[in-house]
Amino acid sequence: MATDENCLFCKIIAGQIPSVKLIETEHSYSFLDIFPLAKGHALVIPKYHGVKLHDIPDEYLSDTLAIAKKVAIASGFVDYNILQNNGRNAHQVVDHVHFHIIPKPSKSDEEGLVIGWPMKPADQDALKAYAEELKPKL
Numbered sequence: 001m002a003t004d005e006n007c008l009f010c011k012i013i014a015g016q017i018p019s020v021k022l023i024e025t026e027h028s029y030s031f032l033d034i035f036p037l038a039k040g041h042a043l044v045i046p047k048y049h050g051v052k053l054h055d056i057p058d059e060y061l062s063d064t065l066a067i068a069k070k071v072a073i074a075s076g077f078v079d080y081n082i083l084q085n086n087g088r089n090a091h092q093v094v095d096h097v098h099f100h101i102i103p104k105p106s107k108s109d110e111e112g113l114v115i116g117w118p119m120k121p122a123d124q125d126a127l128k129a130y131a132e133e134l135k136p137k138l
Contacts, residue, residue, distance in 0.1 A: 004049045009096035013047055022071060027063035030071055033100065038111040040075040040103040044068045051095045052086040068099045077103035081113045 003010045011017040012031065019031035022042055033041040044067045046060035053061070072080050083100040085092040104112035 002049045007049055007096050008094055009045050010049050027060045028067045030067050037113055038103045038105055042071050042101045043098050045098045050097050056097050068101055071101045075103050079104040
């Protein structure tokens, strides 16, 4: 298992920094966020240190996502976001893969995640060309 002695989340997993733990498995650790966007805002992290999603072995990711599902169900909220960021430009603050489970208790923007999603129609030919470019790499 890869760890980083300077990583905040690796220190939480190791018990060097306290957390309000929800659930722990061989591959994952979940705890409540100390800066919650809503009641029940939790984090689920793989016990394998990696900065970005593609750095984490699949067995850790599959367990982490299963734990995220359990935490979301346990929260009791009907609506919620699961958020995972990769890199500073994508708003990642802690350099360890982590999933936020953020309940959305109401329709207001006062609790939960607030997202701006600047949609615009895509050029269908450009979409098809890009898909053909990606397929051989998958």
